[in-house]
Amino acid sequence: MIITVTLNPALDKTILLDILKVGSVNRVCQVREDAGGKGINVSKMIRNLKGETLATGFLGGQTGARIRTQLEQMEIQHGFIEVEGNTRTNIKVVDTKNKIYTDINEPGAALAENVLIKLENLIFSRVKEEDLIVFSGSIPQNVPKSIYAKWIIKANRIGVKTILDADGEVLRKGVQAGPYMIKPNIYELEMLFDRKIETMKEIVEAAQSLLEYGIKIIAVSMGEQGSVFVTQDKTLVAEAIKTDVKSTVGAGDSVVGALAYAISKKMDLEEGIELAIAAATATIGNEGTEMGTLEQIKNLMKQVKIKSIRC
Numbered sequence: 001m002i003i004t005v006t007l008n009p010a011l012d013k014t015i016l017l018d019i020l021k022v023g024s025v026n027r028v029c030q031v032r033e034d035a036g037g038k039g040i041n042v043s044k045m046i047r048n049l050k051g052e053t054l055a056t057g058f059l060g061g062q063t064g065a066r067i068r069t070q071l072e073q074m075e076i077q078h079g080f081i082e083v084e085g086n087t088r089t090n091i092k093v094v095d096t097k098n099k100i101y102t103d104i105n106e107p108g109a110a111l112a113e114n115v116l117i118k119l120e121n122l123i124f125s126r127v128k129e130e131d132l133i134v135f136s137g138s139i140p141q142n143v144p145k146s147i148y149a150k151w152i153i154k155a156n157r158i159g160v161k162t163i164l165d166a167d168g169e170v171l172r173k174g175v176q177a178g179p180y181m182i183k184p185n186i187y188e189l190e191m192l193f194d195r196k197i198e199t200m201k202e203i204v205e206a207a208q209s210l211l212e213y214g215i216k217i218i219a220v221s222m223g224e225q226g227s228v229f230v231t232q233d234k235t236l237v238a239e240a241i242k243t244d245v246k247s248t249v250g251a252g253d254s255v256v257g258a259l260a261y262a263i264s265k266k267m268d269l270e271e272g273i274e275l276a277i278a279a280a281t282a283t284i285g286n287e288g289t290e291m292g293t294l295e296q297i298k299n300l301m302k303q304v305k306i307k308s309i310r311c
């Protein structure tokens, strides 16, 4: 079972325009709404891969109810704690002519004091040693930045593997707790090291330096440049696959979801990478925050190119 934790889910509202004119009136061609937020997308991908997942976190108000309904339609097991206030709505603007994708993410409502402990109890009462917990995405403003670190330490104590996908201070503290895997994108990696990281050598060296925290897999995603995967004994680079991009939202979550699935099935790293890159490519070929389907993923897997490098 892969338990995903989304403290700050979002109803993703994707707006398709011909051309986005900043500072002008824009007429919308098409709108769609998807249950989103990083952990929820990870569960959506695992479900498409026919894996077992439980999506947890906080949901509130009408937007929260719409996300619940979608999760049920997708037959995703969920255990969200109901909170006050509406779950946020994140706007995704697609300029279809210029192929420019703009995300406008709300901060999310503050949480009442007692709900974090409720969620912690829910997660740790459900988790078993063979399970995996995925902590993904931003956190509401009044939640301590050490929250994922605290839960990673707790999971480590009971021998449960964790995956962390976060940014800024939340990622920094989480890294120090020693999760099993992290998946920063290149910007998140730069923020973590507080400097520009440009060449492949710099990316690999930065990722390798994180092994000292006990992290077993460091996956650095680089958008259309592909991804780099660093472990104690391997450094693998996977090229991105050229495709007709409909929406880049959920690409990173697809990588996380596919790798979580691969780890839970004890696949070797190369197989996991193949699945992850195919999954991300399938997702970006779909509108809005729709994850790639199993059929789309299977069709793309043969196109994934992985090479081993030494830096």
Ligand SMILES: Nc1ncnc2c1ncn2[C@@H]1O[C@H](COP(=O)(O)OP(=O)(O)O)[C@@H](O)[C@H]1O
Pocket (backbone or CB within 6 Å): 184, 185, 186, 221, 222, 223, 224, 225, 226, 227, 239, 240, 241, 242, 243, 245, 248, 250, 251, 252, 253, 255, 277, 280, 281, 284
């Ligand atoms: N424009 C693109 N063209 C082809 N593949 C892409 C593109 N953007 C993302 N991908 C694929 O999705 C993966 C994750 O994307 P990335 O944008 O780095 O994640 P995140 O959403 O976390 O920022 C990449 O490694 C790549 O395989």
Ligand SMILES: O=P(O)(O)OC[C@H]1O[C@](O)(COP(=O)(O)O)[C@@H](O)[C@@H]1O
Pocket (backbone or CB within 6 Å): 008, 010, 012, 035, 036, 037, 038, 039, 041, 090, 105, 136, 137, 138, 139, 248, 249, 250, 251, 252, 253, 254, 289
């Ligand atoms: O929690 P954050 O960092 O604000 O991100 C939330 C947004 O990221 C997404 O999970 C997509 O993430 P990725 O494109 O990185 O896979 C959206 O569904 C959601 O609106």
